[in-house]
Amino acid sequence: MFPATVYSDRRKKLRAELSGGLVLFIGNQEVPFNYPANTYSFRQDSNFSYFFGLDHPDLAGIIDLDEEMDFIFGNDVDIEDIIWMGVQPTMKDQAAKVGVENTAPLTGLNEMIKIALESGRMIHFVPPYRGETIIWLSDLLHIPHLELKEKASEPLIRAIIKLRMKKDPMEVAEIEKMVDVAYKMHTTGMKMAKPGVVEREIAGTIEGIALSLAGPVSFPVILSINGQTLHNHYHGNTLVEGRMLVIDAGCENDLHYSSDITRTVPVGGKFNDRQRGIYEVVLNANLTAAKAVKPGVPFKEIHMLAATEIAKGLINLGIMKGDPTEAALKGAHTLFFPHGLGHPLGLDVHDLEGLGENFIGYDDEVQRSQEFGLAFLRFGRKLQEGFVMTIEPGIYFIPELIDIWKAENKLAEFINYDVVETYKDFGGIRIEDDVLVTADGYRVLGKPIPKTVDEIEKLMQ
Numbered sequence: 001m002f003p004a005t006v007y008s009d010r011r012k013k014l015r016a017e018l019s020g021g022l023v024l025f026i027g028n029q030e031v032p033f034n035y036p037a038n039t040y041s042f043r044q045d046s047n048f049s050y051f052f053g054l055d056h057p058d059l060a061g062i063i064d065l066d067e068e069m070d071f072i073f074g075n076d077v078d079i080e081d082i083i084w085m086g087v088q089p090t091m092k093d094q095a096a097k098v099g100v101e102n103t104a105p106l107t108g109l110n111e112m113i114k115i116a117l118e119s120g121r122m123i124h125f126v127p128p129y130r131g132e133t134i135i136w137l138s139d140l141l142h143i144p145h146l147e148l149k150e151k152a153s154e155p156l157i158r159a160i161i162k163l164r165m166k167k168d169p170m171e172v173a174e175i176e177k178m179v180d181v182a183y184k185m186h187t188t189g190m191k192m193a194k195p196g197v198v199e200r201e202i203a204g205t206i207e208g209i210a211l212s213l214a215g216p217v218s219f220p221v222i223l224s225i226n227g228q229t230l231h232n233h234y235h236g237n238t239l240v241e242g243r244m245l246v247i248d249a250g251c252e253n254d255l256h257y258s259s260d261i262t263r264t265v266p267v268g269g270k271f272n273d274r275q276r277g278i279y280e281v282v283l284n285a286n287l288t289a290a291k292a293v294k295p296g297v298p299f300k301e302i303h304m305l306a307a308t309e310i311a312k313g314l315i316n317l318g319i320m321k322g323d324p325t326e327a328a329l330k331g332a333h334t335l336f337f338p339h340g341l342g343h344p345l346g347l348d349v350h351d352l353e354g355l356g357e358n359f360i361g362y363d364d365e366v367q368r369s370q371e372f373g374l375a376f377l378r379f380g381r382k383l384q385e386g387f388v389m390t391i392e393p394g395i396y397f398i399p400e401l402i403d404i405w406k407a408e409n410k411l412a413e414f415i416n417y418d419v420v421e422t423y424k425d426f427g428g429i430r431i432e433d434d435v436l437v438t439a440d441g442y443r444v445l446g447k448p449i450p451k452t453v454d455e456i457e458k459l460m461q
């Protein structure tokens, strides 16, 4: 945990953004895996973690905006708990570690909320995303489940986004440590990418590295020789020469700061000409996009820059044709690069996404597009110093999408469909880094993970 003052300062800053009422944070509860006593690994809610730090189930926090008091509600363990879990610090002692003096058992929460509701006080809460929290919140506030999302507090959502989006140096250091663990995960995965190995051998090994050096993976490992499926969680294929292996994986630590890195390597460690050609286009888009990162630049512009570079590279390879800028503006690149350039990263791997993507990524100045491809861009607004973003361009040959576009002769002025046909067995390539927006530019976080053709071939040999 950070020192207690970090959490008190965060709550103080939140208080300064809001006027009147109570702010209620419900921590996460245990979630059953296949029967009540066999649960998934516990993961605290990120907002609770940010403001109240404590990392175990069945807690709630309240920030009283009028009285300038903070409360943590949770039960002390009894002898039955001690038999199974061992002795635990009292709630009072735990709360002191995050700068909170006022604690009470969970029944006290019911009491406080009841009084607040009776006296008509505003109760700010964020949209819940877990069934258990939805039920708890619904019972507590007497709001039907289906209405909780719309009744969540927009001022609170906006205030949290303002605070959490800008990472301070301590937070950046935590993210960077997780990128360094990802270095170990990815370089190990690259070295294992030999013909005859089954994907799950690599996926299991790199997940084990995360667990042994830090904590759980920050999202289920994406690892496949069928990288044309963007989020491929099937790990049953045997690696064969001629395929590219996409590994998209990161981890989180006990504070829940995360990393999210993608590398793509040729099975066997040597790029063939076709693989090198496409790889260099993605790498150029990755590097060009990262270089464009600085405060004040809309991320949507950087996405379009990467899209234009991809169009330019594919034109050079004879896969696309025409003017690259026009091709990107018309969306022709989305046949090959159908997703967004990146997303914020922090306590959540898609940081803050539970509060609503449009609140996080868009504003009055930059609106979300409805166009295929650009609509998947999770974040479009201007960057600010302290934001941490992923930069993750890719090129994919998705046979089913190619068939649909070709049948429609879609944007045929920019696409050489005959050439595209010959790439249908290619798979996909994505290259992803975690990038901090600095005062005057950017910094790719962590120990550099092999990325150029030469670096990858050298490591894999």
Ligand code: GLY
Pocket: 219, 248, 249, 260, 261
């Ligand atoms: N890297 C996985 C994701 O962004 O969803």
